[in-house]
Amino acid sequence: MNVENLNKAFDNRIRLGIMSILVVNREMNFNSLKEMLQVTDGNLASHLKGLEDTGYLSVNKGFIGRKTNTIYEITKNGEKAFREHLDALEFLIKNTR
């Protein structure tokens, strides 16, 4: 295992943050993610879209009253990819010591 195993899809602080939150909470809505990651709407939305396109997230659009409530859920693939990314990071750190 080496640097190659680091997943390019997670090559960004916000994407990594999204995956970290979803891997423990399974699903979360847009606003909660925004508050936890302290990012702007547009920034978060574009990264979520990216992860969705890679197939790591599934999106569920719903309503609370009249407000849209978009819920993001991690997919099996997403969880697997994230765990592998963490393993690669761990490996990297252990072996450069």
Add this chain to the structure above:
Amino acid sequence: MKQELETLQEIRNLMENSSRFIGLSGWSGIAAGCIALIGASLAYPIVSGRLETGGYYSNPEIKTLLLIGLGTFIAALILAFIFTYAKTSKTNIPVFGKTSKRLTWTIIVPTLVGGIFLLKLISYGLYGLVAPGCLIFYGIALFATGKQTVNETRYLAYCEIILGCISLWKIEYGLYFWAIGFGLFHILYGARMWYKYDRN
């Protein structure tokens, strides 16, 4: 290398914080403890005469004690909410977020069951078991929160459960145990939380 470590640290923090409700203010604990002590002192004149015997209570006395209990519970809840709300509006933790909702539900279930159980004990005249019951059910409710909130809560849970069990052997001193468990322990817990999380 250093960058990878920072990344891992950040992942760890997000995983921890996103699944726990850490917004509970230390002042909430202190306030709840003070309210409990006030409640216990209000109940003392009614209970004190019967401390040795466990004794018999008339219906109006039971009503007064229930009102004191209910009032204490509601006042503590309201104050805890106010302090927590004040804290969460300063930090960025949503007070009605997913974590706090899940936490509330975890606490409500054992508390509600405990409430029904204790009301039934009272209606059967088993007054001596009320204080131990409060402590034990509350301890179990806190214990159930597990990893949903800060670790200190687990220690409070152990303390309440142990105190509740000990008080089963000394039911004539129920009110004292109640005051220690809900008053003193909450104040100590709140002070610890304040010192560790809120101070800055």
